Amino acid sequence: MTNLIQIEQLSFGYKKDRLLYDNLNFQVKKGEWIGLIGASGLGKTTLLRFLNGSHKEYDKSPSHVRRGRVMVLGKDMMINRHIPGIIMTIYQYPDHQLVFTHGMDELLFGMENFSLSPYLMKERIDRVTRAFDMEDLMNKNPSNLSGGEKQVMVLGSVLCLEPDILLLDEAFSALDSSRVKKVLDFLETMHQEGLTIIMVDHKQEHLTYVDRIVELKDKSLKDVPVLKGDFKRQLGEDDT
Numbered sequence: 001m002t003n004l005i006q007i008e009q010l011s012f013g014y015k016k017d018r019l020l021y022d023n024l025n026f027q028v029k030k031g032e033w034i035g036l037i038g039a040s041g042l043g044k045t046t047l048l049r050f051l052n053g054s055h056k057e058y059d060k061s062p063s064h065v066r067r068g069r070v071m072v073l074g075k076d077m078m079i080n081r082h083i084p085g086i087i088m089t090i091y092q093y094p095d096h097q098l099v100f101t102h103g104m105d106e107l108l109f110g111m112e113n114f115s116l117s118p119y120l121m122k123e124r125i126d127r128v129t130r131a132f133d134m135e136d137l138m139n140k141n142p143s144n145l146s147g148g149e150k151q152v153m154v155l156g157s158v159l160c161l162e163p164d165i166l167l168l169d170e171a172f173s174a175l176d177s178s179r180v181k182k183v184l185d186f187l188e189t190m191h192q193e194g195l196t197i198i199m200v201d202h203k204q205e206h207l208t209y210v211d212r213i214v215e216l217k218d219k220s221l222k223d224v225p226v227l228k229g230d231f232k233r234q235l236g237e238d239d240t
Contacts, residue, residue, distance in 0.1 A: 038216030
């Protein structure tokens with residue numbers, strides 16, 4: 001199976017004696033679902049920003065150390081800052097990713113930019129809104145929604161684009177357990193359809209969905225055993 005993502009000897013730090021990564025190597029195959037764990041402050045979000053090309057501010061200071069290659073679909077993301085529609089990222093705080101005053105516009109905007117047909121846009125919106133139980137949010141102003149509803153809105157708008165690679169950075173932090181399950185079940189369906197996912201998360205019940213878990217530790221990534229278990233049972237739900 002082809003490596004969709006290949007990081008080769010990545011070193012980065014704000015100073016030479018404060019490296020976040022030291023010759024870090026990492027490969028992700030097409031269609032894998034990776035769980036990324038590690039203590040706070042070690043550089044998990046920064047690593048996602050290298051993958052999606054939004055790391056350009058790290059080049060500004062001469063004191064920064066930055067070397068190695070970050071290859072995504074054969075393109076070096078150290079040079080190619082963005083691959084439109086291919087890699088999408090959802091961060092922990094949704095307010096920075098919401099721009100419209102009407103929920104439906106949030107879902108339509110990205111698809112309109114890619115000139116999708118009205119039929120296909122409707123099909124994708126119907127699929128996502130049903131899966132996330134968010135039909136009642138479509139006519140609301142996203143700025144007036146709760147934190148969890150805002151996260152669902154961002155998730156819906158991104159997944160309507162059906163990217164090849166989805167990066168999730170603590171993207172379920174404001175969701176209740178029932179909605180998290182709906183989102184994860186939907187992601188599982190998209191994963192089976194070929195979506196590649198890298199998910200920063202620490203909750204065991206979320207990590208049971210992934211194919212592989214890697215831990216950012218000692219300035220590199222190490223594989224750890226996948227945590228298996230019954231999701232419903234771990235949430236305390238009735239099995240019947």
